[in-house]
Amino acid sequence: MLTMLRRCRIATTFLLAFLLLGLLFSCSQERQSFKIGCITPLSGDYHQYGDRVRKGADLALEEINAAGGVDGKKLEMVYEDDQLNAKLGVNAINKLITVDKVPVILGAFGSSVTLAVAPIAEKNKVVLITSSSTADSIKDAGEYIFRNVPTNQKQGADQAQFAYDELGARKAGILYINNDYGTTLRDSFIGKFRQLGGEITSEDAHNEKNTDFRTVLQKAAAKAPDVWYVPSHDHETGLLLKQAKELGIKIPVVGCDGSITKTLIEVAQDAAEGSVYSSFGWNQEFEDKFKRKYNENPDAYAATTYDAVYIIAEAIRKGGYTGPGIQKAMLQIKDFRGATGVTTFDQFGEVSKPYHQFIVRNGAFELYKK
């Protein structure tokens, strides 16, 4: 009996000691940095996109931290790889919320992944800001979901206007990638082009990672359109351009922001010359900084991500390091000046920014001028 009591006492003492130690430890371990999550493709077929996101984000983080961080604390990015796959994206956001306990997440990259992880962010009151997903339905994904890029609704319509006015096209064929991104762009392009009085000659889908476009190209070319609208990813668009040239098809191609990467040029080579893509512009200051750090040209994704990190820093500064705090601060952000122009969120967490056209000349993307 006595031994039992003694054992109990010893056990309790140890327990108390541990608890005290733990308390001390946690006090001394006061937060040194603010963690931000980031979900983006870092491996797999679409890793080139994540590479741009990461370069843009790292540049912004470096500058913010060099300037003293946020409220004297450094910002730290926790990257999670989704391979542009919704299932992996859900795993990534669960890990970021439960293990890293971040109140704000940058991402996801692709619209289909963003739509998959948005409900989880919303439920846990974690702010999700994407710098690249353009599917229209993200607008209604929730109060905690933001983006600093305009929707596909606008992008597709702008390209339709461009094709109709600038290229003088009256008949357009569509070759779209069969996912949220491709179908929303397809619909908005068709809507605007028809409204302008143009005619849609064909709508043909291809799947992600498709590599053979020969038959579908010939099928669509047989309808003799003035222009092709190709809302697709860079690798797919590149192969499509290459095979069109090999087949002797000379229909001009108008594409979207998902195709503006160096992968497109690598794959299509000279077959890409003269094709036009819609994306955002960025200022010279950002371009210079990016070139100095990475010794290569930036692209739209690097620029929008760079801005998104600055917006997150601003929101933490104003609203504190909590999900609801950041969410409120985000909505109050007015006329934020960044690399891609002025950002103001509306009540849906959306922005309105103009799209610009970029044309491929001598193996590089240039701002389109008539």
Next chain:
Amino acid sequence: VAISQLIVNSLILGSIYSLLALGFTMVYGILKLINFAHGAVFMVGGYAGYVLTSNLGWHMAWSLPVVFVLCGLIGIGVERVAFRPLRDAPMLNMLITSIGVAIVLQNLIALIFGADARSITQGGIREGLLFFGARITVIQIVIVILTVGLMVALSVFLKFTRLGKATRATSEDRELAAVRGISTDRVIAYIFFISSAFGGVGGFLVGLDQTISPPMGIGVGIKGFVAAIVGGIGNPYGAMLGGVLLGVFETLSIWYFPAGYKDGVAFLLLIILLLFIPGGFIEGFAKLKHLVRKKLWSTSFTS
């Protein structure tokens, strides 16, 4: 667009599928193993060709035989390291190992070369040659001719050489072949050499025609496997037929149906086909021959 273009498109697609199907079917024939590492060897072939042509500046004609031998040796290595120790284990173990080998190879390549898609094509992209109203590039002509050539060579090898006969004997009954003094280990190594060499050359050719990337073997690998099944797995001639047939089905389904349903339509046709001849093409042919013979025999008897 002429019908000739559709035929050309089918042939290009079908050639690649056939090359891969051959690899699947030969290994299956002898080990009853579905070798999922085959798609990865295909991809390694693409990268080997990339190093030879883009990094070392070799001409395609010299690179091809080197890729052939190199991938063949990789095949032998994979068999020696990953499959031989498991020869007598349950089939499922080997199957899992083959998936493991595929993942290792794919990640190894991604580690060395990065995950970006790369292009082997040099000197810009040229318009294809006009050939009976169909456009075809030089590389695509090489693909079709080389595939046919390799298949003829394989048929001759299997039919007329000692080693070919030993191969057929081993795939019919491994133990009996061993009893008759055939070194089955050596035969199996040769089979892996041939199947991997064919796969590697396929990867290089696809790389020249399209692009290379670490996951490039997955999708095509599945198609090649399906082609092998349709042909009647275990039979090289069936694999050739199956590959071409899959190419034809895909091309036709793009042409006549909405292009997005390409794989769905092609696979549906294949499922229907397999419902009627479950053993694949070769078994179907055998049955047909048997039926015709019986019919002829019975008519001649009664008349």
